[in-house]
Amino acid sequence: MSHGLSAWLPIMSDVSAIASRSIQERGIGVKKTRETSPANTEGVLSCTDAEEKIIINSRYPKQIVTIGKQLPEYFKEMLRNLLRTNTDVFAWTHADMTGIPKTITVNGKPFNTEHKLNAYSHIKPIKQKRRSLGPNLSTATRKEVEELTRAGILRKAVHQTWVANPVMVKKSDRGWRICVDFTDINKARPKDCYPLPEIDWKVESLSRFHLKCFPDAYKGYHQIQMAEEDEDKTTFFAGEGVYCYRKMPFGLKNAGATYQRLVDKVFNDQIGKTLEAYINDMVIKSTSEEVMLTDIKETFQRFRSINMKLNPKKCSFGVEKGPFLGHLITKQGIRANPSKVKAIANTEQPNTLKDIQSLNGKLTTLSRFLSKGVERSLPFFKVLKSCTDKKNIHFDRKHKCIFIRENGIHLLCKQSPTRSRAQLLRTGKLILALVHASRRLQGYFQAHTVAILTNSPIKQALTKPEKSGRVAK
Numbered sequence: 001m002s003h004g005l006s007a008w009l010p011i012m013s014d015v016s017a018i019a020s021r022s023i024q025e026r027g028i029g030v031k032k033t034r035e036t037s038p039a040n041t042e043g044v045l046s047c048t049d050a051e052e053k054i055i056i057n058s059r060y061p062k063q064i065v066t067i068g069k070q071l072p073e074y075f076k077e078m079l080r081n082l083l084r085t086n087t088d089v090f091a092w093t094h095a096d097m098t099g100i101p102k103t104i105t106v107n108g109k110p111f112n113t114e115h116k117l118n119a120y121s122h123i124k125p126i127k128q129k130r131r132s133l134g135p136n137l138s139t140a141t142r143k144e145v146e147e148l149t150r151a152g153i154l155r156k157a158v159h160q161t162w163v164a165n166p167v168m169v170k171k172s173d174r175g176w177r178i179c180v181d182f183t184d185i186n187k188a189r190p191k192d193c194y195p196l197p198e199i200d201w202k203v204e205s206l207s208r209f210h211l212k213c214f215p216d217a218y219k220g221y222h223q224i225q226m227a228e229e230d231e232d233k234t235t236f237f238a239g240e241g242v243y244c245y246r247k248m249p250f251g252l253k254n255a256g257a258t259y260q261r262l263v264d265k266v267f268n269d270q271i272g273k274t275l276e277a278y279i280n281d282m283v284i285k286s287t288s289e290e291v292m293l294t295d296i297k298e299t300f301q302r303f304r305s306i307n308m309k310l311n312p313k314k315c316s317f318g319v320e321k322g323p324f325l326g327h328l329i330t331k332q333g334i335r336a337n338p339s340k341v342k343a344i345a346n347t348e349q350p351n352t353l354k355d356i357q358s359l360n361g362k363l364t365t366l367s368r369f370l371s372k373g374v375e376r377s378l379p380f381f382k383v384l385k386s387c388t389d390k391k392n393i394h395f396d397r398k399h400k401c402i403f404i405r406e407n408g409i410h411l412l413c414k415q416s417p418t419r420s421r422a423q424l425l426r427t428g429k430l431i432l433a434l435v436h437a438s439r440r441l442q443g444y445f446q447a448h449t450v451a452i453l454t455n456s457p458i459k460q461a462l463t464k465p466e467k468s469g470r471v472a473k
Helices: 014-026 073-084 135-150 183-187 199-204 228-234 255-266 289-306 338-345 353-365 378-385 421-440 442-447 458-463 465-472
Strands: 044-047 051-055 064-068 103-106 109-112 154-156 166-170 176-180 211-214 235-238 241-245 275-278 281-286 316-319 322-324 327-330 333-336 401-405 409-413
Touching: 051 073, 064 073, 073 289, 073 316, 103 255, 135 154, 135 166, 135 176, 135 235, 166 235, 199 275, 211 289, 211 322, 228 235, 228 241, 255 275, 255 289, 281 289, 281 322, 289 316, 333 338, 338 353, 421 442, 421 458
Parallel strands: 064 316
Antiparallel strands: 044 051, 051 064, 103 109, 154 241, 166 176, 211 281, 211 316, 235 241, 275 281, 322 327, 327 333, 401 409
């Protein structure tokens, strides 16, 4: 790597500031606005500056629910009673999650909720060659399969058509999650074009609501049933046998569209008013404690009507801040998720193609909070484009970028100018003339196809603003 460059332009000098703001955000205290009665500590397991952990089902003391500590004691007690009277909405064991019926009634009309594969008939089924797993992974796979089989999510496959291999993924709690390599069956399926909501719109809509509730569906996708004729197509190797999914698994193409279609149909009257949902991420938004209790009751009724179960460990009610779609929603506004900032702060110097791809993905998650993040990280994308050796990445004078670590994370780069000032002026004048002509002769431009014959690189300036900079403005 060449270090003999004289001047550098920092890309990520804002990361340290973002990290410090996130740390301060977690230390912010909440002032009480009214006097409260003496606290009733019955069922309260633990308490922090902003949250309380409570037990709402004495039969399962390890299954705890989070509520906001800043709530007045009167409303806090009402919230505890509301949760205790709706324990049937939560799944306390795997057996409690029986799944959403394949056909439900919404506004008096039947609605089919099952997930269908709709594979192309002209493509022959593919059976992958079995891949061997290590002793530890084999044991973890066997335990996970037995657990999912008891829960009714898996069953033994009898007639196999498509067969895939399992992939074990480590969870944050040091456990294992079984995933399946559905690459082949996904290629043989058409894309479901059902539109997903805009993430930015969902996040921005929470800004004026200071009370939030974050219900989390128990095992998410697994609550939706698979079409019976498509169950055998999800077959995978597991231990000494082969198993297939009875419920919709993760990793299948169009699974997100199926879940979003169900959520939009069931919560149609609430979305945009008291609830926001992006696939299996939901948040109930309220402006006051009284409204919050009413919104929770209405949402629980919807969950109960379709037999959707919640995970008590991951649910929080009446809090002022919480994670949603990769952001930290607080009463002060939208903040960067501290876990994502920490992931970048702990990033070492990238040396392989996979390291650069991982770094670009992490930067993308924080693009909302970084000034000109895309423009400044452009040299790293150029490195990927011109990479020939995947295991050995070099930053040289051609790419004009370098990666160093000093008091935090700094990704430094410098791009050499590719065109002279005179060329930029000529191109800018031509583009300006075209803009004025298109505005004055708008009717002609809309009714006819206009071809422009020129030897100036205006197409690149108009279609790729990141490469033209000031000219594009």
